[in-house]
Amino acid sequence: MSLQTRAIPVLSDNYSWLLRDTETGCTAIVDPGEAAPIQAVLDETGGRLDLILLTHHHADHVGGTDALRTRYNARVAGPASEAARMPALDIALHDNETIAVGQSQGRVIAVPGHTRGHISYYFAEPPTLFCGDTLFSLGCGRLFEGTAEQLFESLKRFADLPDETLVCCGHEYTEGNSAFALYAEPDNAALKTRVAEVKHLRAEGRATVPSTLGEERATNPFLRAPDAPTLARLRREKDTF
Numbered sequence: 730m731s732l733q734t735r736a737i738p739v740l741s742d743n744y745s746w747l748l749r750d751t752e753t754g755c756t757a758i759v760d761p762g763e764a765a766p767i768q769a770v771l772d773e774t775g776g777r778l779d780l781i782l783l784t785h786h787h788a789d790h791v792g793g794t795d796a797l798r799t800r801y802n803a804r805v806a807g808p809a810s811e812a813a814r815m816p817a818l819d820i821a822l823h824d825n826e827t828i829a830v831g832q833s834q835g836r837v838i839a840v841p842g843h844t845r846g847h848i849s850y851y852f853a854e855p856p857t858l859f860c861g862d863t864l865f866s867l868g869c870g871r872l873f874e875g876t877a878e879q880l881f882e883s884l885k886r887f888a889d890l891p892d893e894t895l896v897c898c899g900h901e902y903t904e905g906n907s908a909f910a911l912y913a914e915p916d917n918a919a920l921k922t923r924v925a926e927v928k929h930l931r932a933e934g935r936a937t938v939p940s941t942l943g944e945e946r947a948t949n950p951f952l953r954a955p956d957a958p959t960l961a962r963l964r965r966e967k968d969t970f
Contacts, residue, residue, distance in 0.1 A: 750831025764793030783807030784861030810846035842880030843870030877961030892943030
């Protein structure tokens with residue numbers, strides 16, 4: 730039993746994530762910001778979509794939902810607390826519930842901060858975290874609705890996940906985040922190595938994600954913040970950096 734994952738670039742800098750359970754062929758998409766690029770990939774790879782997984786209500790994460798639902802007769806799952814602000818949910822999810830993609834079981838993790846009802850999905854085989862706009866490579870989401878205290882507690886929810894966990898976030902922001910990360914931690918040797926890698930990847934037009942939680946724990950100043958006031962200060966500084 731294993732889950733295959735593929736990033737699909739959508740809009741200007743978003744990623745939607747295609748999941749396929751190797752045992753059953755069951756297929757899901759996380760955060761379909763627009764339909765056309767996802768439809769093209771699906772139709773190249775079997776024309777099957779069973780489930781749409783939403784992390785939060787922002788339009789750049791849900792914009793393709795209804796078109797894909799209609800074309801493939803897919804069910805839609807997302808955070809119950811944001812149901813009134815997103816496409817109609819067939820499955821309204823709460824913290825610590827599970828969601829199945831074929832035989833692969835995902836755990837729902839409530840991570841308020843970027844929005845009040847934001848959720849992440851964690852699958853164990855292989856360890857993969859679909860974290861929307863809560864955690865980015867070398868960064869974190871803006872506090873549009875929640876507080877720094879909420880986001881700090883949300884990031885702590887990932888503490889029990891293994892270092893090899895793939896961090897499948899919602900945007901290609903890593904190169905932009907790297908400048909602030911170096912400002913925040915100028916003496917971090919692991920960060921300097923990561924920044925050089927990111928520059929090389931982007932120069933070749935390649936994606937910088939997924940990263941791993943181990944990499945983020947070593948290099949991401951927001952994930953490394955020791956307390957909520959530090960996270961709040963970093964987020965304020967990043968907002969005007």
